[in-house]
Amino acid sequence: MxxxxxxxxxxxxxxxxxxxxxxxxxxxxxxxxxxxxxxxxxxxxxxxxxxxxxxxxxxxxxxxxxxxxxxASIVPYSQTSTPARMGGATVPLLGFAQAGSGGYFDASGFPVGQGWDEVRLPDLGDGTSYALEVTGESMQPLYRDGDVLIVSPSAPLRRGDRVVARTHDGEVMAKILYRRTEKRVELHSINPDHAPRIFAPEELDWIARILWASQ
The missing domain is CATH 1.10.260.40 (lambda repressor-like DNA-binding domains)
Structure with a gap:
């Protein structure tokens, strides 16, 4: 509302x-x-x-x-912008720290391999989604330690969307997609203390949209 x-x-x-x-x-x-x-x-x-x-x-x-x-940057609004189905659904769960390691994602950002846990969360009607658990305080004020994000690698991306991105070096970050062109991807920080990040598209393994966040 x-x-x-x-x-x-x-x-x-x-x-x-x-x-x-x-x-x-x-x-x-x-x-x-x-x-x-x-x-x-x-x-x-x-x-x-x-x-x-x-x-x-x-x-x-x-x-x-x-x-x-x-x-899109206001969590309570975004939580209601994608309807959640009653009853919930079981989705794969991984911690942000683990997500930076190899073997958990394919080239498109879909979960693969062993080591995933499971968690029951609202069913958003996206069969490809998975959950990432926030660790640390770098994503405040929107996301705090222990919050769980439902992420979709298949959802379309638009400017202003909150996303999770993974670099070829294994860095995983939650950001706001500010601009995306053929030559550059500009990601703005959720935490105002952190400067925007600019990448060449080939520097990123994948970008996935955040559909929902627990609070």
């Missing part, structure tokens, strides 16, 4: 992804610099103020983003 909190969090994250403050984002869109300030989100009498549809449209045009890509 789209809430007052998620829409403002999405605008905040969009600004960070483009290296801007919320004031800078507003100015880029041709709006008053204070339009998105925290003080403007709640009225003096305590009522919630929402950004106007016109303001959001101007922001999306200025940043060359879609509404879906803007919202």
């Amino acid at each position: 789209l809430t007052h909190r998620t829409i403002w969090e999405a605008l905040d994250t969009l600004a960070e992804r483009h290296g801007l403050s919320v004031s800078g984002l507003a100015k880029l869109a041709g709006l008053d610099a204070t339009a998105f300030n925290p003080s403007k989100r709640i009225s003096k009498d305590g009522r919630e103020r929402w950004p106007s549809t016109e303001s959001i449209a101007k922001v999306l045009e200025a940043t060359n983003e879609s509404f879906d890509s803007m919202m």
